[in-house]
Amino acid sequence: MSVRFMSHPIEYVKGVGPARADILNKELNITAVGDMLYYFPYRYIDRSQFHKISEIHEEGVYVQLTGRILGMQTHGDKRKTRLTVLLGDQTGSIELVWFQGVRWITEKLATGQEYVVFGRTGSFGNRFTLPHPEMELLSEYKASPRDKFQPLYNTTEKMKTKGLDSRGMAKVMKNIMQHPQYRLTDAMPSDIRNKLKLVKLNDAIRWIHFPSSAEQMNQARLRLKYEELLLIQLHLLSLKHNRYKKIQGFRFSKVGEYFNRFYKEELHFELTGAQKRVVKELRADMKSGRQMNRLLQGDVGSGKTLVALLAALIALDNGYQTALMAPTEILANQHFRTIQRFTGKIGVNVALLTGSTKAKERKPMLADLANGTIHLLIGTHALIEESVVFQNLGLAVIDEQHRFGVEQRARLWRKNTQPPHMLVMTATPIPRTLAMTLYGDLDISIIDEMPPGRKPIKTVHAYDSKRNSVFDFVKEQIGLGRQAYFVYPLIEESEKMDLKDLMDGYESISRAFPLPRYAVSMVHGKMAPDVKDYEMGRFVKGETHIMVSTTVIEVGVDVPNASVMVVENAERFGLSQLHQLRGRVGRGADQSWCILMTDLKLTSEAKKRITTLVQSHDGFVIADADLALRGPGDLQGTRQSGLPDLKIADLVKDDKLLKHARKTAIEILDQDPQLTRGENTLLRMALRDRFGDEAVYAVVG
Ligand code: ADP
Ligand code: MG
Numbered sequence: 158m159s160v161r162f163m164s165h166p167i168e169y170v171k172g173v174g175p176a177r178a179d180i181l182n183k184e185l186n187i188t189a190v191g192d193m194l195y196y197f198p199y200r201y202i203d204r205s206q207f208h209k210i211s212e213i214h215e216e217g218v219y220v221q222l223t224g225r226i227l228g229m230q231t232h233g234d235k236r237k238t239r240l241t242v243l244l245g246d247q248t249g250s251i252e253l254v255w256f257q258g259v260r261w262i263t264e265k266l267a268t269g270q271e272y273v274v275f276g277r278t279g280s281f282g283n284r285f286t287l288p289h290p291e292m293e294l295l296s297e298y299k300a301s302p303r304d305k306f307q308p309l310y311n312t313t314e315k316m317k318t319k320g321l322d323s324r325g326m327a328k329v330m331k332n333i334m335q336h337p338q339y340r341l342t343d344a345m346p347s348d349i350r351n352k353l354k355l356v357k358l359n360d361a362i363r364w365i366h367f368p369s370s371a372e373q374m375n376q377a378r379l380r381l382k383y384e385e386l387l388l389i390q391l392h393l394l395s396l397k398h399n400r401y402k403k404i405q406g407f408r409f410s411k412v413g414e415y416f417n418r419f420y421k422e423e424l425h426f427e428l429t430g431a432q433k434r435v436v437k438e439l440r441a442d443m444k445s446g447r448q449m450n451r452l453l454q455g456d457v458g459s460g461k462t463l464v465a466l467l468a469a470l471i472a473l474d475n476g477y478q479t480a481l482m483a484p485t486e487i488l489a490n491q492h493f494r495t496i497q498r499f500t501g502k503i504g505v506n507v508a509l510l511t512g513s514t515k516a517k518e519r520k521p522m523l524a525d526l527a528n529g530t531i532h533l534l535i536g537t538h539a540l541i542e543e544s545v546v547f548q549n550l551g552l553a554v555i556d557e558q559h560r561f562g563v564e565q566r567a568r569l570w571r572k573n574t575q576p577p578h579m580l581v582m583t584a585t586p587i588p589r590t591l592a593m594t595l596y597g598d599l600d601i602s603i604i605d606e607m608p609p610g611r612k613p614i615k616t617v618h619a620y621d622s623k624r625n626s627v628f629d630f631v632k633e634q635i636g637l638g639r640q641a642y643f644v645y646p647l648i649e650e651s652e653k654m655d656l657k658d659l660m661d662g663y664e665s666i667s668r669a670f671p672l673p674r675y676a677v678s679m680v681h682g683k684m685a686p687d688v689k690d691y692e693m694g695r696f697v698k699g700e701t702h703i704m705v706s707t708t709v710i711e712v713g714v715d716v717p718n719a720s721v722m723v724v725e726n727a728e729r730f731g732l733s734q735l736h737q738l739r740g741r742v743g744r745g746a747d748q749s750w751c752i753l754m755t756d757l758k759l760t761s762e763a764k765k766r767i768t769t770l771v772q773s774h775d776g777f778v779i780a781d782a783d784l785a786l787r788g789p790g791d792l793q794g795t796r797q798s799g800l801p802d803l804k805i806a807d808l809v810k811d812d813k814l815l816k817h818a819r820k821t822a823i824e825i826l827d828q829d830p831q832l833t834r835g836e837n838t839l840l841r842m843a844l845r846d847r848f849g850d851e852a853v854y855a856v857v858g
Pocket of ligand 2: 458461462556
């Protein structure tokens, strides 16, 4: 019965009706009582507090006053009227203003009467004002005492025109709670609730909207956050269980000749401890009989590509092909070159397929792929086209996975009758708490150790006014035989401007570093691929000293001889992006530098980003700072991946709670994977309610 009440159309709640229901639906996607109750206030105002007029010293804050109307005045013409009301108390006076509903307000108010006035301060000239405050006769206020805390709800302009401002929303909430059928069923198993001392759902919902103390507010928030995080984790983990059950994985039972020869004859350095650990994790997945779905995180240069190659050799030893997909042609090229260099002698057949592969090369290549002659295919998006058919694809690796969408991943899945093992790699570390939610259905491996002998990159912040010293420094480095990058921002909205900035930059750098002594390359996204590759190639071979570019070189490009990364307009880049760019240098054993050039004027957030980068080298520390500064919605890669829309929990602040909820979810599913037992059936219903029918708990039962 109460479940039915939760799905009761909002339209039929007292005070709503069809027009408001329509607005609620369009603006907030609220259609049922349950949606409404889960639309939480973003904050509260303590209405037990009264202020004196003389205490007002800030704009944009809520104040509650009592005072007498000293005078009223209407200004302007019919088209544009304004009402000002002078309100006075013992300490002074303030002007209340209305720009709308002037006639109606004028009739309602009376000079000489005492009112309770509540609103948000504004200013006009050098005086404070109160635009559009709520007004109530003091006598009426005294006759009907208010709730201590007034909830504030986010509402839109359209909602406000239909009376659904913050106060209107509160009224609807009240009406729901007074409905005779109002009673909610608590899906949270009582043993979990008791163990954590969480309050019951009915209390939590009442208190989140109308708390009578800070304690109630906190109790309600805790309970609802935990519920939210638990449901999300149950959902993600169920998806994973379901996949395990439904999808078979190719069994790579042996490590054979290719792997062993490579290890003995071609690998001239020791794997780091972290690399060894990850290789073991991949091995275990690939021989388990379950399909591997693993995210490999590791800082730029930590040796992920090498690990992927080792996995590909295992696939080959078991008679399977591997696909390695990279987001850009430059990167695919580079992977191809390094992997070929590594494996040329042991007879691994590697091919490169990109958008610029010529038709006459492409045809025989596709034939060799279909008959199994090609063991490892490296490429860009070109890899997932329909015409690309493998004989027996067993492993698919995606580099810089945040550059790809879900659909592209899915297309790799379909390249064999049974999905290949999947390894997705990223050098944009995602904070663990976020990864748990974002990739909760993947297993995660982390390389948190750099190959030995790397010197930490020295990072400095330089204002544009110091440009000449920066140039001198770069000349010094070039004199020592090194190379340098100058990177310019290129952001879509202002693409033309940015391109001009880049060209201007190129010109001034070419002037400062003149031929024949210096040679400067340039690449950007608008160039034809062959021109781009040619320019890049010159820099890679050391024929040019300086590479001027946009962020196209951000991912993966490997020129160990480059020792300086100059980032122009560094204030316009995100933290993770700056960290990626910095990773382009410091690839050899010598000292490298990253110089962040900025304007003299910086926002405080930009300053924080620059300072974080100057102080830290740890990608995970930087990712955490990025998350704290920008919020999860803005992080690279979170947009396509579909971060769940959280109503109350906060992935940054509630990370302890999140870890706990994940642990609880694992315990619940271990005992009852289908959620069919006793108390868990309500959880299953709640999950289906929130996430639809795709998951296992919906399939069963
Ligand atoms: P990533 O893909 O994580 O950015 P790469 O696999 O491209 O890193 O490795 C960066 C460089 O370090 C490559 O030149 C690679 O050959 C080298 N490298 C990888 N692992 C090691 C190691 N254990 N010891 C020394 N050098 C390594
Ligand atoms: Mg890489």
